[in-house]
Structure formats: C-alpha cells, structure tokens
Amino acid sequence: LIICDDFLGVPAASADRTGRTMIDEFKQGWHAGTLETVTTIDAIARRHGFELATDTDLSPYLELGRWRDRAVAQLVRLGKRVGLRTKYFQSLLGGDALQRCLRSGLVQYRFVVWRATA
Numbered sequence: 001l002i003i004c005d006d007f008l009g010v011p012a013a014s015a016d017r018t019g020r021t022m023i024d025e026f027k028q029g030w031h032a033g034t035l036e037t038v039t040t041i042d043a044i045a046r047r048h049g050f051e052l053a054t055d056t057d058l059s060p061y062l063e064l065g066r067w068r069d070r071a072v073a074q075l076v077r078l079g080k081r082v083g084l085r086t087k088y089f090q091s092l093l094g095g096d097a098l099q100r101c102l103r104s105g106l107v108q109y110r111f112v113v114w115r116a117t118a
Contacts, residue, residue: 004112055111
C-alpha cells in the first residue's frame with residue numbers, strides 16, 4: 001500500500017484556533033473528506049494486515065511561496081473581504097490554506113509505504 005499525499009503533521013485537535021481554521025479551509029476548499037496523521041493511518045493499516053515499511057516527508061522539497069502563490073494569497077484576502085463564494089474561489093481558498101498549513105508544519109506532504117504482513 002503506497003500513499004503519497006498530504007497528511008496532518010499534528011492531530012487537528014492539538015492545533016490552535018488559527019491552525020484549525022487553516023486546516024478547515026484547506027479541507028473545505030479542496031473537498032477533502034478526511035485528513036489524518038500518518039500515525040492514525042498506520043493504525044488502520046495495521047488492523048488490516050499491513051506494517052509500515054517507509055515514511056518519507058517530502059515537504060522540504062516543495063516550492064512554497066512562489067510568486068503565483070503570493071498572488072493567490074492576495075486574491076484570497078480580497079475575496080474574503082467581499083464575500084466571494086464561487087467554487088473557483090473556494091479552490092483558491094483551499095490552495096492558499098494548504099500553502100499556509102505546509103509552511104507551518106500543520107500539514108506534511110509524505111510518501112508512505114506499507115507491506116502486507118501475511
């Protein structure tokens with residue numbers, strides 16, 4: 001089982017209010033039904049006969065804060081002020097929140113591999 005995706009860096013409940021808001025904006029903007037820590041997913045995988053083989057944090061390799069990301073952040077700030085609610089704006093809001101979550105360590109982009117034990 002291989003998952004290369006965004007994972008919570010810390011349990012959402014342990015994040016401060018600002019952090020929880022960023023996580024919620026990311027999930028809502030990108031229609032992410034769930035977002036969990038590697039530890040939580042590992043516990044589920046173990047119950048189904050898998051063991052953790054590798055867990056690599058790829059977050060340091062991401063290019064965050066590019067000019068386009070900064071432009072989107074400005075658009076999101078403006079959109080929030082004027083009350084934009086379009087689907088396109090929601091995706092921008094989610095992407096901007098993901099950038100902020102990644103920079104703060106609330107979310108990590110990880111490559112995780114589990115092996116079947118049986």
